[in-house]
Amino acid sequence: MPVPSHVAASETGDALLLTPGPLTTSRTVKQAMVHDWGSRDAAFIRINRMVMDRIVEIAGGVGTHVTVPMQGSGTFAVEAMITSFVPRAGKLLLLVNGAYGQRAIRIAKTAGRAVAVLETPEDTPPDLARLDAMLAGDAAITHVFAVHCETTSGILNPIREIADIVAKRGRRLLVDSMSAFGALEIDASAVRYDALAASSNKCLEGVPGLGFVVCREEALAACAGNATTLVLDLHDQHEGFRKNGQWRFTPPIHVIVALGRAIEEHRAEGGVAGRGGRYRENGRVLIEGMRALGFRTLLPDALQAPIIVTFHMPTDPNFAFQRFYDGLKDRGYVIYPGKLTVADSFRMGCIGRLYPADMRGALTAVREVLDELGVAVGSPAMAAE
């Protein structure tokens, strides 16, 4: 076995995660967790309040919006958002171009909500004219669900244009901004939504375990009695905080304290613009380098979000994905399989505590592993359809 020339590692010696999340986090974020706090104690309540307020600031919703956190992964927040905001007699139109949109359909159906679906292929943004026509033609639709960056492919959906159409038609928008919030601009004063779901462990670079929903306060106030579960009831969760600043049920305290530290680091980096700038540079280095090696991206640059990049699987008969994956892992880089229906593919993320130098390191590793597999770099077979 050839020995890797270089093995990459995070600040704490772990492999770098070029994945859609959970992600590589800083040493200081992890170190923030080496304490204990009482969940009803004033010190924790203060940290919790601060973290929720900072999220509203990042969202651009000070004075109009509130953050309602939800224990669990991001999907718990999406399910809480859909089932707390769409009334039992409401109808949800879902814009779908990937697995997270599909998951939202399952959530709505499981909760017994009426749904309509506008689906486009995974490499195609939603059809805005069709959205407008569906809203005009179906008075029963009360809410629209859209995914900001569909992490399945890495496509950036036109959330602002979607919001404008939904507002013009007098309906309400629910956004899954899980993989974009904190890195891609979505300013609550310019993009009208009732609720936006995200989580601790993506672009905010915290550890996993907390979802949250940024809610327009006026809209949230009208949600009493909508929920079809006790634990995922955002209105009730918010009432608890309003009464005494406390969680109804055990909070993921360490995750929240680590998120507080992660948000300080986000601010020090220059907020959304700074974080997004680093990810854009990561993405640019990755895409240019992979193209130079002969790989093709699924998406044209105009549709690509600087979050995660989908590459076509090479057609060279010597290429075997598991060996490619293992070779990169041996060199300290963890990549992600694809889950597309439109193409055989794999993904490489550019978010988390990663810098352009890490992306260049990953490219060196890719070149070495291709050599090991006997796949010619930039070979025509690789670039072919």
Ligand SMILES: *Cc1c(COP(=O)(O)O)cnc(C)c1O
């Ligand atoms: C990560 C992600 C989620 C949540 O996934 P979990 O595994 O539950 O954290 C939801 N939507 C999108 C677009 C995501 O990228």
